[in-house]
Amino acid sequence: MSEINVDSSVLETIQNFKLPNDLTFGKVLSPFMIECDYADGKWGELKLVPYRQLSLDPTCKVLHYAQEIFEGLKAYKVKGEGPFLFRPDENAKRFNLSAKRMAMPELPIETFVKSVEAMTSYSGHFIPQRSGDSLYIRPFMFATDNNLGIKPSETFKYLVVASPSAAYFSTGSVNVLIEQEAVRACPGGVGASKTGGNYAASLLSMINAKKLGYDQVLWLDAVEKTYIEEMSGMNFFAVYGDKLVTPELTETILEGITRKSILDYAEFIGLKVEQQRMSYKELIADIKSGSCTEAFACGTAVIITPISSLGFASGEKVHLKEATGKVTMKIREGLLGLQEGRNEDPFNWRIKVEKKF
Ligand SMILES: Cc1ncc(COP(=O)(O)O)c(C=O)c1O
Numbered sequence: 001m002s003e004i005n006v007d008s009s010v011l012e013t014i015q016n017f018k019l020p021n022d023l024t025f026g027k028v029l030s031p032f033m034i035e036c037d038y039a040d041g042k043w044g045e046l047k048l049v050p051y052r053q054l055s056l057d058p059t060c061k062v063l064h065y066a067q068e069i070f071e072g073l074k075a076y077k078v079k080g081e082g083p084f085l086f087r088p089d090e091n092a093k094r095f096n097l098s099a100k101r102m103a104m105p106e107l108p109i110e111t112f113v114k115s116v117e118a119m120t121s122y123s124g125h126f127i128p129q130r131s132g133d134s135l136y137i138r139p140f141m142f143a144t145d146n147n148l149g150i151k152p153s154e155t156f157k158y159l160v161v162a163s164p165s166a167a168y169f170s171t172g173s174v175n176v177l178i179e180q181e182a183v184r185a186c187p188g189g190v191g192a193s194k195t196g197g198n199y200a201a202s203l204l205s206m207i208n209a210k211k212l213g214y215d216q217v218l219w220l221d222a223v224e225k226t227y228i229e230e231m232s233g234m235n236f237f238a239v240y241g242d243k244l245v246t247p248e249l250t251e252t253i254l255e256g257i258t259r260k261s262i263l264d265y266a267e268f269i270g271l272k273v274e275q276q277r278m279s280y281k282e283l284i285a286d287i288k289s290g291s292c293t294e295a296f297a298c299g300t301a302v303i304i305t306p307i308s309s310l311g312f313a314s315g316e317k318v319h320l321k322e323a324t325g326k327v328t329m330k331i332r333e334g335l336l337g338l339q340e341g342r343n344e345d346p347f348n349w350r351i352k353v354e355k356k357f
Helices: 008-016 061-065 088-101 109-122 196-200 203-211 257-268 280-289 326-340
Strands: 032-039 047-050 068-070 073-076 084-086 134-143 156-165 174-178 216-220 228-231 235-240 243-247 272-276 294-299 303-311 317-319 350-352
Touching: 008 032, 008 047, 032 109, 061 134, 068 088, 068 196, 073 109, 073 326, 084 109, 084 326, 088 109, 088 134, 088 257, 109 134, 109 156, 174 203, 203 216, 228 235, 228 243, 235 257, 235 280, 243 257, 257 272, 257 294, 257 303, 257 326, 280 303, 280 317, 294 326, 303 326
Parallel strands: 174 216, 174 303, 243 272
Antiparallel strands: 032 047, 032 156, 068 134, 073 084, 073 134, 084 350, 134 156, 216 228, 235 243, 235 294, 294 303, 303 317
8 A cells, every 4th residue: 555645634534534324325425536647658656635626628538539437346344344345356357448448548457456445445434334335436537638639548547436325226126127229339339348438328218217117227239139238237137946047248248247256156056057148038938937037137336136027118017026036135145245244255255455544
């Protein structure tokens, strides 16, 4: 941690920071952030500075051409255990995959990990302690050249902010609309990168889904509009008895770290796992016949959230046999317990961070 340049004026503010009683997801912000600038072909030093507004030139490239990437991960301190991070090196690697695709400079893995460890370490005393709550950490990078030419920026800013947060969904399960018109990502595009435009492109469908009484949108492949891909901020699993099935990875799916961990964890507890092309028509038929018993969404923010129904804009809807199924809840309890420090960690995924306060 010694290489982080700490602005000492912020230490008293951090020490005096108190958590409000009512936390939601992503609204309360830690009073500091971590910053690092890229110029002349290299990264500068990591700085811990007060949380503050940014001042951008109106021609700042990110505002016009969306050269931007981000990550999302959590620090856990349930009942005072920890704080723990969960596989931050995986977020660092995915950040660099996104950077490459968006013509941005890679950030050394150690710099990324060091920055999220510092965020956790200095936030130690205000990480919420209820199971399901956490410090949600948001590292991001954006283009900072100021001019209107469409070409890659040569300067960039990397920032890390964090939000002491409650669970993402306040409901126990979600209703999901299968989107048959709009698409999220297409072959050759940027669907496998965590870049803002993918999320902007999903919002109109989200508005329509809410109007129809759904909580989330499930995306299909752009070419045949047949194969299930993922949701706007989470991956998808279906449960067939003691077997988990999830869409195989393509260049249009973001590879979730939760997804990847579930595949290993499920095998570890004796479940079968399959990654395959999943036709939505077959899934609906399997839910109707009862062979598919449960379905769930997974991601860092949403943890593992059961899906209670899947439907279409036409009004057709099917309900899962088990709205909060046994297998789903077993995986949720197992993985969350590992992340929060209650369960053994045979995979060495959990990292303990030393608290500064
Ligand atoms: C589009 C998308 N898919 C899947 C995920 C799940 O990824 P992870 O489990 O790494 O949070 C996310 C969340 O980051 C996402 O934004």
